[in-house]
Amino acid sequence: MGARGVISDKWSMRVLWACAIGSGISLYFVAVERQAQNRARMLAQNLQAMEEESGDAADA
Structure with missing residues (x-):
């Protein structure tokens, strides 16, 4: 019965790590997108x- 707890703990840690990695990847893509938007805005300005x-100059 103690082995079931170890297995569930192992899987819960895997799920937590997957969520943490997924969140990190999402934040990276948000940062890249914002940087691209800022670059496009700067070029337009x-x-x-x-x-x-x-x-x-043409008017003068």
């Missing part, structure tokens, strides 16, 4: 600023 500068 730079492009807009360049267009505004070229528009100002």
Whole structure:
């Protein structure tokens, strides 16, 4: 009867480790996605600023 407890403890630890690893992977992908969004936003802002500068230069 004591062996059943050991087996269930082993499986519960495996489940906990799987959840922890899954959470870590999810956080990694969220960070990568946010970094990509920030990069795209920065490029769009730079492009807009360049267009505004070229528009100002053409007007002058």
